Amino acid sequence: MNQEYITVSHLSKKFARKEVLKDVNAILHRGEILGFLGPSGAGKTTTIKILTGQLKPDSGTVRILGTDCSRIDESLYEQIGIVTDTSGVYERMTVYDNLKYFARLLGAPLSSIDPLLKRIGLEEQKKQPAGKLSKGQTQRLILARAILHRPKILFLDEPTSGLDPTTALEVHRLLLELKEEGMAIFLTTHNMEEATKLCDHVALLNEGVIVEYGTPEEICLKYNQVKRYRVQLKGGVRHTLTHSPENAGKISHWLEENEIETIHSCEPTLETVFLEVTGRELQ
Ligand SMILES: Nc1ncnc2c1ncn2[C@@H]1O[C@H](COP(=O)(O)OP(=O)(O)OP(=O)(O)O)[C@@H](O)[C@H]1O
Numbered sequence: 001m002n003q004e005y006i007t008v009s010h011l012s013k014k015f016a017r018k019e020v021l022k023d024v025n026a027i028l029h030r031g032e033i034l035g036f037l038g039p040s041g042a043g044k045t046t047t048i049k050i051l052t053g054q055l056k057p058d059s060g061t062v063r064i065l066g067t068d069c070s071r072i073d074e075s076l077y078e079q080i081g082i083v084t085d086t087s088g089v090y091e092r093m094t095v096y097d098n099l100k101y102f103a104r105l106l107g108a109p110l111s112s113i114d115p116l117l118k119r120i121g122l123e124e125q126k127k128q129p130a131g132k133l134s135k136g137q138t139q140r141l142i143l144a145r146a147i148l149h150r151p152k153i154l155f156l157d158e159p160t161s162g163l164d165p166t167t168a169l170e171v172h173r174l175l176l177e178l179k180e181e182g183m184a185i186f187l188t189t190h191n192m193e194e195a196t197k198l199c200d201h202v203a204l205l206n207e208g209v210i211v212e213y214g215t216p217e218e219i220c221l222k223y224n225q226v227k228r229y230r231v232q233l234k235g236g237v238r239h240t241l242t243h244s245p246e247n248a249g250k251i252s253h254w255l256e257e258n259e260i261e262t263i264h265s266c267e268p269t270l271e272t273v274f275l276e277v278t279g280r281e282l283q
């Protein structure tokens with residue numbers, strides 16, 4: 001059995017009288033990516049803050065690497081990496097010196113900096129002041145800093161929001177590599193395509209409640225009750241057909257007559273599931 005790195009049980013949190021997390025349960029194993037997916041205000045950042053010891057839960061328990069989150073200390077911080085939208089860089093220091101500073105703080109060998117710069121594609125910017133980096137480059141530097149000490153768990157709060165598609169893809173590739181190396185990644189996102197691509201499990205969070213939890217595929221298939229097929233015929237005519245003996249006959253006939261240009265099943269995406277469960281858009 002794969003090691004359980006994070007166990008969240010019956011976690012609840014209120015701000016004043018407003019309940020922002022209600023009975024949240026989740027598990028993250030070594031070498032897995034768990035995504036908390038939900039619209040603005042759903043409680044994603046609050047969850048990360050509680051998991052990383054920055055906020056106290058009102059009830060429930062959170063265990064990280066065997067330690068209760070209320071007892072997170074320096075030795076635990078050495079085993080986790082955190083990237084949030086408030087993570088900054090020292091703008092006047094060079095890219096290299098930013099990493100050197102954190103390597104010293106975290107007890108990581110300085111020899112790990114150059115290979116890491118290469119890996120995240122910031123080799124050429126090594127001697128530039130961090131303040132002169134583009135947004136995507138800054139984001140990669142912040143990510144590099146969070147993985148410099150090879151943490152067991154990486155927390156990412158919307159790691160690709162605002163990045164161009166190419167940089168976002170590079171970040172995705174890096175995250176999948178880190179996962180292959182055994183790192184456990186807890187990420188939040190609005191982006192259901194990102195979640196589908198990266199996450200082993202996702203929690204769909206709406207107003208502090210997990211409304212669905214499972215692998216992206218499991219969740220989508222659960223909501224695939226009415227099976228539908230989209231067919232485009234060679235003449236350009238398009239049909240969307242629900243599963244029925246009559247339509248099966250039609251499709252079979254078209255296949256036999258070689259009339260089909262394209263045919264697709266229309267299973268739901270995480271976005272459509274979310275909309276169905278909550279009546280709310282994700283973005
Ligand atoms: N320190 C705080 N004091 C009072 N209310 C707060 C505080 N932090 C968050 N909230 C409220 O808790 C709810 C959840 O906020 P949270 O930041 O966790 O949402 P989120 O899912 O991260 O949203 P976003 O996608 O916009 O980042 C919101 O209604 C927010 O206004």
Ligand SMILES: [Mg+2]
Nearest residue numbers: 044045046157
């Ligand atoms: Mg947030």
